[in-house]
Amino acid sequence: MHWRNHPALKSKLHPEYPDDLQVIVHDGGPRLTERRPELVWVRINGLEHEVLSGTVLNAPTQLQSVRQNQHIQFALAGVEHPVMLTVKYLQEKSAWNIQPCDKCGFTHMFDAPSDLIKVIFPNIPADAEMEGFTSFCPLCGGVQIIESRTVAPLAEVKRPWWKFWSS
Numbered sequence: 001m002h003w004r005n006h007p008a009l010k011s012k013l014h015p016e017y018p019d020d021l022q023v024i025v026h027d028g029g030p031r032l033t034e035r036r037p038e039l040v041w042v043r044i045n046g047l048e049h050e051v052l053s054g055t056v057l058n059a060p061t062q063l064q065s066v067r068q069n070q071h072i073q074f075a076l077a078g079v080e081h082p083v084m085l086t087v088k089y090l091q092e093k094s095a096w097n098i099q100p101c102d103k104c105g106f107t108h109m110f111d112a113p114s115d116l117i118k119v120i121f122p123n124i125p126a127d128a129e130m131e132g133f134t135s136f137c138p139l140c141g142g143v144q145i146i147e148s149r150t151v152a153p154l155a156e157v158k159r160p161w162w163k164f165w166s167s
Helices: 087-093 113-120
Strands: 020-025 038-048 051-056 071-075 083-085 096-098 132-136 143-148
Touching (some): 020 071, 113 132
Parallel strands (some): 020 083
Antiparallel strands (some): 051 071
């Protein structure tokens, strides 16, 4: 229960139930679903590397991927309430540098980068490696810049000057 002493969580925990707080849950961002995010109560049962885990206490009203009593992971994300993070997003996040939203400061995304790339760039070749892209913030509609940590930027790739645009 070491999360009770986390400085950023102290003001968010329920005063009578010190392991409970409100978390934004979702079925994905606006490019992948029309369902809006919801605020639910979650009972914290773990904290590891700034990612919290807990159990959803009340049922969302219109979401299909989040249920009451479901175990979820979430994080403080530069906004008022912690935000649910999917397993796939957490698996891919370390390969990407996600700039905070230019409007609200949200520091994560609802969707895994690979899922967003498929939707934003449907005709990209399967073997292409994305250097970076922008996406709309799923909370406020602002802009987030997502940059690969594994692909060398064009400026760093050594090519003859006449082959600058070819791969």
